[in-house]
Amino acid sequence: MSGVAVLAHSGGPTPVINASLLGVVQASRRLGRPEKLWAARFGIEGILREEFVDLLGQPQETLDRVAHSPSSAIGSSRREVQDADLGQVLSVFRKHDVRYFYYTGGNGSMGTANQIDGAARASGYELHVVGIPKTIDNDIVQTHHTPGYGSAARFFAEAARDIGADNEALPGQVEFLEVLGRNAGWLVAATSLARRDPDDPPHLIYFPEVPLPFEKLVGDIDRVYTRLGRCMVAVCEGQLDEAGNPFGADVRQGSRGALAMNLGHRLAMMVSAKLRLKTRAEKPGLLGRSSAAFISDTDWEESRMCGEAAVEAADRVESGKMVALCRRPSPKYEIDTQLVPLSSVALTERLFPAEWRNGDAGMPEYRAYAEPLTGPIPGVARLQRKEKT
Amino acid sequence: MSGVAVLAHSGGPTPVINASLLGVVQASRRLGRPEKLWAARFGIEGILREEFVDLLGQPQETLDRVAHSPSSAIGSSRREVQDADLGQVLSVFRKHDVRYFYYTGGNGSMGTANQIDGAARASGYELHVVGIPKTIDNDIVQTHHTPGYGSAARFFAEAARDIGADNEALPGQVEFLEVLGRNAGWLVAATSLARRDPDDPPHLIYFPEVPLPFEKLVGDIDRVYTRLGRCMVAVCEGQLDEAGNPFGADVRQGSRGALAMNLGHRLAMMVSAKLRLKTRAEKPGLLGRSSAAFISDTDWEESRMCGEAAVEAADRVESGKMVALCRRPSPKYEIDTQLVPLSSVALTERLFPAEWRNGDAGMPEYRAYAEPLTGPIPGVARLQRKEKT
Numbered sequence: 062m063s064g065v066a067v068l069a070h071s072g073g074p075t076p077v078i079n080a081s082l083l084g085v086v087q088a089s090r091r092l093g094r095p096e097k098l099w100a101a102r103f104g105i106e107g108i109l110r111e112e113f114v115d116l117l118g119q120p121q122e123t124l125d126r127v128a129h130s131p132s133s134a135i136g137s138s139r140r141e142v143q144d145a146d147l148g149q150v151l152s153v154f155r156k157h158d159v160r161y162f163y164y165t166g167g168n169g170s171m172g173t174a175n176q177i178d179g180a181a182r183a184s185g186y187e188l189h190v191v192g193i194p195k196t197i198d199n200d201i202v203q204t205h206h207t208p209g210y211g212s213a214a215r216f217f218a219e220a221a222r223d224i225g226a227d228n229e230a231l232p233g234q235v236e237f238l239e240v241l242g243r244n245a246g247w248l249v250a251a252t253s254l255a256r257r258d259p260d261d262p263p264h265l266i267y268f269p270e271v272p273l274p275f276e277k278l279v280g281d282i283d284r285v286y287t288r289l290g291r292c293m294v295a296v297c298e299g300q301l302d303e304a305g306n307p308f309g310a311d312v313r314q315g316s317r318g319a320l321a322m323n324l325g326h327r328l329a330m331m332v333s334a335k336l337r338l339k340t341r342a343e344k345p346g347l348l349g350r351s352s353a354a355f356i357s358d359t360d361w362e363e364s365r366m367c368g369e370a371a372v373e374a375a376d377r378v379e380s381g382k383m384v385a386l387c388r389r390p391s392p393k394y395e396i397d398t399q400l401v402p403l404s405s406v407a408l409t410e411r412l413f414p415a416e417w418r419n420g421d422a423g424m425p426e427y428r429a430y431a432e433p434l435t436g437p438i439p440g441v442a443r444l445q446r447k448e449k450t
Numbered sequence: 451m452s453g454v455a456v457l458a459h460s461g462g463p464t465p466v467i468n469a470s471l472l473g474v475v476q477a478s479r480r481l482g483r484p485e486k487l488w489a490a491r492f493g494i495e496g497i498l499r500e501e502f503v504d505l506l507g508q509p510q511e512t513l514d515r516v517a518h519s520p521s522s523a524i525g526s527s528r529r530e531v532q533d534a535d536l537g538q539v540l541s542v543f544r545k546h547d548v549r550y551f552y553y554t555g556g557n558g559s560m561g562t563a564n565q566i567d568g569a570a571r572a573s574g575y576e577l578h579v580v581g582i583p584k585t586i587d588n589d590i591v592q593t594h595h596t597p598g599y600g601s602a603a604r605f606f607a608e609a610a611r612d613i614g615a616d617n618e619a620l621p622g623q624v625e626f627l628e629v630l631g632r633n634a635g636w637l638v639a640a641t642s643l644a645r646r647d648p649d650d651p652p653h654l655i656y657f658p659e660v661p662l663p664f665e666k667l668v669g670d671i672d673r674v675y676t677r678l679g680r681c682m683v684a685v686c687e688g689q690l691d692e693a694g695n696p697f698g699a700d701v702r703q704g705s706r707g708a709l710a711m712n713l714g715h716r717l718a719m720m721v722s723a724k725l726r727l728k729t730r731a732e733k734p735g736l737l738g739r740s741s742a743a744f745i746s747d748t749d750w751e752e753s754r755m756c757g758e759a760a761v762e763a764a765d766r767v768e769s770g771k772m773v774a775l776c777r778r779p780s781p782k783y784e785i786d787t788q789l790v791p792l793s794s795v796a797l798t799e800r801l802f803p804a805e806w807r808n809g810d811a812g813m814p815e816y817r818a819y820a821e822p823l824t825g826p827i828p829g830v831a832r833l834q835r836k837e838k839t
C-alpha cells in the first residue's frame with residue numbers, strides 16, 4: 062500500500078463526524094501504510110484547490126480533543142460535484158499520487174464517491190474509494206443506521222422532554238418544536254423517546270412522509286388542548302401541507318432542494334390565528350447536529366469504527382464500497398461493520414417506515430430500534446400527587 | 451413556628467428552580483416546623499383555587515429526581531396579581547392557617563410578594579413572606595446573580611460554540627443565534643464564554659440595552675464576512691432598532707410587555723436581502739431555560755441554598771425579605787446568602803453593565819464574573835494546521 066490517502070467530509074457535519082476522522086487516523090497508524098494521510102480542507106473544494114492538512118503528524122492530545130468535539134475539524138462542503146469537477150479531482154489525485162480516498166457523507170455524497178470511483182476505473186488510474194456514512198437524518202439505505210443519528214436523536218428526545226416540561230409547568234399554550242430531518246421522519250420520531258405516559262409530550266408528532274392538511278393539524282391540536290389545557294407539537298422542518306407547500310414558510314434553495322426556514326413559527330402563527338390560542342415555536346436548528354452535550358457514546362464509537370473499517374477495506378484493495386453498520390441478530394445490541402456497493406446506496410433515501418408511525422401506541426418498534434443508539438433517555442420527573450393533609 | 455407553610459413558583463421556570471424546592475423541603479424537615487409544607491399548584495393560581503400538594507410526605511427518591519429535573523415540578527404562573535387577588539390570597543391563607551409563604555420568582559414576583567406582605571401587615575394577620583430569587587435573565591438587583599442564570603448562561607455559551615463550529619466547517623453563511631434575556635444582555639453576553647481567540651464565534655454580540663440601527667448591523671456583518679467568509683451573530687430576543695421597533699418581527703403581548711417571536715429569522719431575511727448572502731437563524735428559545743443537560747453544579751447548589759435560607763429566615767420570623775446571593779471578597783469564589791428587603795428589589799431591573807460591554811476586548815470583567823457560575827466552558831477543539839509533507 063503506497064501512495065497518499067485523502068480523507069474528506071461532505072454535507073452537514075454531525076456531532077460525531079470527527080470520531081470517524083479519529084478512526085481513520087488510528088487504523089492508518091496501526092497499519093503503518095500508506096505513509097501519508099491528508100485531510101482535504103472543506104471537502105471536495107479542498108481537493109480542487111489542493112488544500113490538504115497532514116493528519117498522521119497531529120499530536121494525540123489534539124486528535125483526542127477533536128474527536129470529542131462536534132462539527133467537522135477539517136471543514137466540509139455542500140458543493141454539487143459536476144462532471145468537470147470529476148476530471149479535476151482525478152488530476153489532483155494523479156499529481157499527488159493519491160491512491161486511497163475516504164469520503165464521509167450522506168447518500169448524495171456516496172453518489173459522488175461512486176462517480177469518482179467510476180471515473181478512476183474508466184481512466185485506468187488505480188484508486189481505492191471507500192465511503193464513510195454520516196448523516197443525522199438516518200436516511201441512508203443498506204445500513205442499520207447512520208453515525209450521527211444517535212446523537213441528534215438524543216438531542217431531540219431530550220429537547221422534547223425538557224420543553225414539554227416547561228409547557229406543562231406553564232400551561233395555556235401550544236408549543237411547536239421544529240425538528241431537523243428534511244424529508245425523513247427519523248428525527249421527529251426521536252421526540253417520542255422520553256415519553257413514558259400517554260399524556261407525556263409531545264402530544265402530536267407529524268411525519269414529513271405524510272402530507273399534513275392544515276385543518277387536520279388544527280383539529281388535532283384543538284382536541285389535545287381541550288383535554289389538557291396545553292399542547293406540544295413536534296414537526297419536521299420538511300413537513301408539507303396537502304398541496305405540497307410548506308405552510309407559507311420562507312424557503313431557501315439548498316443543495317437538496319427547497320428548505321423551509323421558519324416552518325414552526327409559521328405554523329404557530331397560523332394556529333394562533335385559527336384557534337385564538339397562545340402559541341410559540343422553538344427552532345434549535347443546527348444545534349441538533351452540533352451540540353457536544355448530547356453525543357451518544359454508542360454513536361461516537363460506531364462512527365470511529367466506520368473510519369477504521371474504511372481504512373482496513375482500502376488496505377484490502379476494496380473500492381467503490383461504503384462501510385455500513387449491521388446489527389447482529391441477537392437480543393443484545395451488537396454491531397458489526399460490513400461493506401456495501403456505493404452504487405446501491407447512492408442517491409436513494411430511506412424514509413421512516415410507515416408501519417412504525419403508530420404514535421398513539423408509543424411506537425414500540427421504533428423505540429426498540431432507537432434506544433441502543435441514543436443511550437437511555439430518562440423520562441420527566443414528577444412529584445407524587447399527594448393532596449395536602 | 452406553627453401553622454402551614456406554602457411554597458409557590460412564579461414566571462418562567464429555570465433548570466434549577468426545583469433545586470430551590472428541595473432546599474425548602476430539606477430545611478423544613480431539619481427544623482421540624484411548621485408541621486405542614488404545601489406547594490401551590492401553578493403558582494398564585496393554585497393559591498386562589500386552593501389547590502395544594504403536600505411536600506413533606508414526598509419520598510426522598512422522588513424529591514431527588516425532581517430536584518435534578520428542569521422546569522417547575524409544582525407548576526408556575528404568569529398571572530398578574532391584582533388588588534382583588536391580594537384579598538383573596540389572604541383569605542385563603544387565613545382559612546388554612548398559612549403563616550409562611552415562600553414565593554419563588556423574578557423582580558415582578560418580588561413586587562407581588564411585597565404586596566402580600568404589606569396586605570397581611572395592614573390587616574394584622576401574622577404572615578412571614580420570604581422571596582426566593584429565580585430567573586435565567588439575571589436581572590434582579592441586590593443579589594450578585596440569580597439562581598437559574600448560571601445554567602442558562604452555560605447553555606448559550608455552548609450553543610454559540612457548537613453552532614459556531616458548524617458555521618466554521620461550512621462557511622459562506624451568516625448565522626444568527628437568537629438568545630433569551632428580554633431587555634437585559636446577561637444571556638447574550640454568555641455567548642462569549644467559549645471564545646479563546648479573537649476570531650472565535652460569535653463574531654458579533656449585540657446588547658439589548660443599546661438600540662441597533664439596521665445599517666450598523668449590516669456594516670458589521672459585511673466587515674466580518676469580507677474578512678472570514680462567514681459570520682456568526684448573537685442577538686437578544688429583546689433587541690430593538692434605533693426607532694424602538696423589533697425589526698418587523700411578529701410580537702406577542704406577554705406579562706412583561708411585547709415580545710418578538712421571530713427576531714433572529716427576521717434579521718436573517720433582512721440581511722440576506724441587503725447583502726445577498728446566505729443566512730439562517732436558530733432559536734433554541736425555551737430550551738435555554740429548560741435543558742437538563744446544561745445544569746451548572748454551582749447554580750444547582752446555590753438554588754438549593756436559597757430555598758433553605760428562605761425557610762431559615764421565616765423560622766427567625768423574618769418577613770418582607772428576599773434571599774440574595776453575596777460573593778465574599780476573596781479571590782476564591784465563595785457565596786453566602788443574605789436577606790434584602792423585598793421593597794428594594796421589586797419591579798426594578800438590573801441591566802448588563804455598560805462598562806462591561808467591551809466585546810472586542812473579550813469582556814474580561816464579565817468573564818471573571820460569570821465563569822464561576824457556569825463552570826468551565828471548554829473552547830472549540832481544532833487540528834493543528836500542519837501542511838501536508
